[in-house]
Amino acid sequence: MNSRRLTPSMSLLLAFEAAARHESYTRAAEELKLSQSAVSRHVQALEQLLELKLFRREGRRIALTEVGRVYQRELSEALGQIRNASMRAISHQSGGGFLRLATLPTFGSKWLLPRLHRFYAAHPRILVNIHSRIDAVDFHASDLDAAISVGVDHWPNLVSHRLHTERLTVIASPRLAGARLPLAPSQLNEFLLLNVVSRAEVWGEWFEQHGLDSRSIRPGPSFELTSHLIQAVADGIGIGLVPRILVEDELREGELVSPWPSIVSRRSYYLVYPKRNQSLPSLEAFRTWLEGEIADSHCDRN
Structure with missing residues (x-):
């Protein structure tokens, strides 16, 4: 098979991934700073190259076909790996980086934020961007790196670290x-x-x-x-x-x-993230710090 067919250009892939995530050419265009017609042309070019129908029209909306959904899931994982590889390289060069972290709102405001200044004191070149989430985080549909969640010990396809019962x-x-x-x-x-x-x-x-x-x-x-x-x-x-x-x-x-x-x-607090993020330097630093803070807070109560 023609290798070009199997390796579409990044512009086509990014247009499809954004459109698939939003199920909207308009919102994908806003995200990518392109026109709606440009996103539509990129997706059509990708469909012609792959000889697949990735979207179907539902009135004025677009929706993924079954093969389109499978393609989006695997492509999102691959693009995430590329972004993380770039981020690791930049972080290595600068000695810093950033972490996009989702956390439960009350845990974030009552426990994490009052302690976060100690993380910045130890890692002044790493920025932690906090996002509040009540529901489980879909790492395929977001650009989040990790999440602090609460549940039982069942996190399919994710790396999990139990923090606190x-x-x-x-x-x-x-x-x-x-x-x-x-x-x-x-x-x-x-x-x-x-x-x-x-x-x-x-x-x-x-x-x-x-x-x-x-x-x-x-x-x-x-x-x-x-x-x-x-x-x-x-x-x-x-x-x-x-x-x-x-x-x-x-x-x-x-x-x-x-x-x-x-x-x-029956539940515990966990730090969870996709396997592709395991070696992300900012995440490694944050996990080590977080586990130490949890251990110290247990000692304070004993």
Whole structure:
């Protein structure tokens, strides 16, 4: 087979990859600083070269064909490797680099950002760009390098490093619970139980571990962000069940109280990233620093 057919030009590949990611010639054109017609011509030229139909029209929209989706998935991986190779070379030359990191919003604001100045002190030439993500990160559809996520030990096609076993703790405002402390677990149904939308099951888990009937749960308001739930608890709206790592400061300062010992969750915090990023210098430096910070914070509590 003609080798030229198997190695399309970078301009054709970049146009297709952007159009496939956005499923829009217009948005791809904005990203690539080209005209919409130029992106369309590049994609058509690629289809003619490969003798494949990569997109189909759906009204005014474009959508990937099945072969187009397979091609995009493998091409995104290959382009990511090229970008990372270039980034490593530039980083090696300058002694710096940057890291595009996704993190859970509340973990980022409550735990990571207050400590990040220590990373910059140790690595002043590396910049960490923080992106908040609640849902799982799709590394094929984004240019993110790594993510701090929470879940069970199942990260298909990703490298994962377990950072911290999640411990859930009941939190309350001293004004709400102070007069009635100590409380028996069975008294929990006297309060509104606040929850995070993505973790609606945690109260059932807590009741189960304490041998209580979960049907007695008195549900309260739900929140998309854990930080909003923590604020609602501090304002006396109800009681929350949150990862203890996110409320260490409030508990230490007496802004919140925790009537009972924490329970071990089924989940843990992980640093995850695609295999292609394993040797990225900025990621290696950040991972080493992050694991050290987690270890130090455990020592501080013991």
